Amino acid sequence: MREEAENKNTKNTSNLRKIAEAAVASQQAAIEAYSGASGTERLLYELQVHQVELEMQNETLRNTLTELDAVRGRYFDLYDLAPVSYLTINSKGLIVEANLAAANTLQVLHGVLLNQLFIRHICVDDQDAYYLRRKECFASPRPHVWEMRFVRADGSPFWARLRANSAKNGELWVSFNDISGEKQAGEALQASRRDLKATLDVTADGILSVNTEGKILFSSARFAELWRIPQEFIASSDDSRLLAHVLDQLSDPDAFLLEVQRLYASRESSSDVIDFKDGRVFERDSFPLRNEGKQQIGRVWSFRDITEKKRIQVALIKSEALYHSLVVTSQDLIWRCDTEGAYTYLNPAWKQVFGYDIDDMLGKKFYDFQKPEFVESSLKEHKWLLEGNSVINFETIHIGKTGNEIYLVFNATKLLDLNGNVIGTTGTAYDISKRVQLEERLVMAKVAADSANRAKSEFLSNMSHEIRTPMNGILGMTQLLEMTDLNKNQGEYVAALRLSGYNLLSLINDILDLSKIEAGKINLELTEFSLHRCIREIVYMHDSLAFDKRLSLNIKLSEVIPDFIVGDELRVKQILNNLLSNAIKFTSQ
Numbered sequence: 001m002r003e004e005a006e007n008k009n010t011k012n013t014s015n016l017r018k019i020a021e022a023a024v025a026s027q028q029a030a031i032e033a034y035s036g037a038s039g040t041e042r043l044l045y046e047l048q049v050h051q052v053e054l055e056m057q058n059e060t061l062r063n064t065l066t067e068l069d070a071v072r073g074r075y076f077d078l079y080d081l082a083p084v085s086y087l088t089i090n091s092k093g094l095i096v097e098a099n100l101a102a103a104n105t106l107q108v109l110h111g112v113l114l115n116q117l118f119i120r121h122i123c124v125d126d127q128d129a130y131y132l133r134r135k136e137c138f139a140s141p142r143p144h145v146w147e148m149r150f151v152r153a154d155g156s157p158f159w160a161r162l163r164a165n166s167a168k169n170g171e172l173w174v175s176f177n178d179i180s181g182e183k184q185a186g187e188a189l190q191a192s193r194r195d196l197k198a199t200l201d202v203t204a205d206g207i208l209s210v211n212t213e214g215k216i217l218f219s220s221a222r223f224a225e226l227w228r229i230p231q232e233f234i235a236s237s238d239d240s241r242l243l244a245h246v247l248d249q250l251s252d253p254d255a256f257l258l259e260v261q262r263l264y265a266s267r268e269s270s271s272d273v274i275d276f277k278d279g280r281v282f283e284r285d286s287f288p289l290r291n292e293g294k295q296q297i298g299r300v301w302s303f304r305d306i307t308e309k310k311r312i313q314v315a316l317i318k319s320e321a322l323y324h325s326l327v328v329t330s331q332d333l334i335w336r337c338d339t340e341g342a343y344t345y346l347n348p349a350w351k352q353v354f355g356y357d358i359d360d361m362l363g364k365k366f367y368d369f370q371k372p373e374f375v376e377s378s379l380k381e382h383k384w385l386l387e388g389n390s391v392i393n394f395e396t397i398h399i400g401k402t403g404n405e406i407y408l409v410f411n412a413t414k415l416l417d418l419n420g421n422v423i424g425t426t427g428t429a430y431d432i433s434k435r436v437q438l439e440e441r442l443v444m445a446k447v448a449a450d451s452a453n454r455a456k457s458e459f460l461s462n463m464s465h466e467i468r469t470p471m472n473g474i475l476g477m478t479q480l481l482e483m484t485d486l487n488k489n490q491g492e493y494v495a496a497l498r499l500s501g502y503n504l505l506s507l508i509n510d511i512l513d514l515s516k517i518e519a520g521k522i523n524l525e526l527t528e529f530s531l532h533r534c535i536r537e538i539v540y541m542h543d544s545l546a547f548d549k550r551l552s553l554n555i556k557l558s559e560v561i562p563d564f565i566v567g568d569e570l571r572v573k574q575i576l577n578n579l580l581s582n583a584i585k586f587t588s589q
Contacts, residue, residue: 084175085160089118091170105160105178107153118174123149123157137166147179159183209289211298212264214240217289226282226303251275267296273306280307333408333429336415341365341382344424353431355401371397371405385414385425395432407436471508475501499541503577506570529569532557538576545584553584 085105088097095116103110106121122130126148137144144164149157160176167173206223210216219234227249233241243260247253256274263270269287276282283306289298327334327347336345342365346358354361354369366382367375374396381391391412398406412427478498486494539555546553 084177087118087174087176089172089174093117093119096171102176105152105176106150121150123151125149133162133164134172137164137172141166150176206303208242208301208303209298210301211289212296216242217298223303226305249276249278251277264299274303280305281310282306331430333431334427335366335429336424336426337366337382338424339386339422341367341379353400353406354398369398371399381410381412382425385412386422388414388422390414391427405433406431407433471501471505475505496541496544499537503541503573506573524571525568526566527569528564528566529572530563531561531565531572532563534569534573535576538573538580541577542580542584545581549584549587551584551587551589 082099082101085102086097086099087095087102090096095114095118098110098113100110103113106113108116108121119127119130129146129148133144133146145162147159147161150160151157158178158180159182161179162174162176164175165173205220206226207218207220208216208223209218216234223229224231224234227242227246229242229245233245243257247257250256252275259270259272263286267288269285271283271285274282274284283304285302285304286299288296289300291297330347331349333349333353334345334347335343335350338344343362346361348358350356350361351358361369367378370378378394378396381394385391391410394410394412396408396410398408400406408429409432410427410429412425414422415424415426417423475498478494478501482491482494482498535557536555539553543553
């Protein structure tokens with residue numbers, strides 16, 4: 001490269017020489033005399049040629065500098081606008097060059113970022129690691145890549161991936177990009193893997209994953225627990241050691257081994273049962289392990305201890321006999337129908353309720369024993385059941401052998417075969433005929449009670465009107481009596497008589513109100529009245545009763561009790577009258 005450049009410079013110099021000589025070609029006489037000229041004349045000629053040559057060199061240099069400035073401008077545009085952050089760090093650790101991406105990533109103004117210590121932007125915990133990496137960069141000229149944490153201007157940390165190269169002048173060229181999102185995704189993936197492992201470790205199944213070379217990829221804690229495998233066997237990741245330990249526990253190790261070898265050579269899934277020498281029973285499931293490209297890279301084995309399940313199955317067989325006896329003796333009606341609605345099973349309680357022999361009812365449709373008006377709704381419910389739904393508390397009326405009406409409440413669901421296909425319906429029913437009869441009697445009794453109550457209300461209303469007429473006459477005569485000449489005592493007696501008359505009239509109105517309450521028509525009045533006056537009138541009306549029992553009856557009102565309030569004055573008087581009457585009645589002294 002250097003020789004090429006020197007040759008190029010020599011060639012350019014020779015060209016400039018020729019151009020310079022051509023520029024002074026007009027001085028032909030001087031050129032012709034050159035060969036015989038004196039040394040001074042020859043020197044003058046050389047100087048003229050050299051002057052022209054220098055001027056041309058200066059022009060070429062100016063053009064080259066202009067092109068260089070343009071190239072440098074394009075370089076810095078690309079440098080500043082690059083999406084990757086670039087820094088140049090001198091031997092003192094100062095940032096001497098930085099592009100806009102670096103300033104934006106660190107959240108620092110571009111001008112402020114220059115001449116700052118690079119270490120200021122690194123997390124304190126990672127600064128020692130940075131110094132070690134820096135030494136490695138100068139010790140080895142190759143590019144160095146590592147990850148560490150930076151700190152933005154606002155104090156928030158972020159992860160970055162750095163690529164650094166050392167320069168001969170002691171500078172370090174660094175490029176970096178924010179990988180916080182990548183780190184978070186990686187941490188989330190690791191957390192997901194930990195959660196998955198934790199989940200598999202606590203499941204009832206023991207999980208084992210083995211690759212095509214027989215190396216263990218994963219084994220759950222439950223797997224080792226089920227097979228009673230020492231931890232060192234798991235740590236070795238050697239499937240052959242595990243297999244030897246397993247075979248020693250089985251009732252038929254040869255059959256187990258043959259099945260394992262067959263499945264490793266196949267792509268199918270499998271499920272079977274394994275018997276142990278000690279009586280344990282495991283359920284084994286196996287399926288191919290594939291990568292994202294659907295290529296088989298191993299197998300996954302799942303083992304579940306079903307020893308207790310087997311024991312329950314034996315117990316279930318025993319309980320079926322007990323269940324059968326309970327069905328036979330049950331007082332509830334237990335039944336099964338096919339998809340057409342024909343009875344396929346009825347327990348003995350049906351004969352007791354309907355009066356038919358069971359054989360006479362089997363094979364017939366359920367609606368053959370119903371009242372005609374209930375057949376359509378029952379068929380709809382039967383169709384609903386066959387669609388996979390349930391029926392709760394469906395009431396219908398059947399007809400017994402003697403023609404009696406039988407009120408039944410049905411609870412039913414679909415009936416499935418072992419393959420999950422709907423083959424009919426099944427459920428229970430109970431006889432509510434006695435309850436219905438009792439409810440009818442209660443309804444009749446309620447109708448009679450309501451009729452008697454209405455008669456009572458009408459009687460009270462009529463009587464109240466009849467009593468009000470003479471009462472109004474008494475009150476009118478009392479008013480006339482007050483208008484005559486009366487002494488003080490007589491005036492008080494007449495006033496008490498008038499007040500008592502009005503209170504009696506209020507009681508008559510109360511009787512009318514009772515009829516309104518029973519009819520739901522009572523209304524409360526909201527008017528302003530004097531509470532103090534109301535209290536005095538009630539007390540004055542009871543003075544004679546208190547005097548007869550030699551009781552002192554005084555009024556003492558608190559200052560906090562307002563005089564005028566808004567409410568129903570009549571109802572307030574009724575309450576006060578009842579309270580004061582009871583107080584006098586039940587006070588002896």
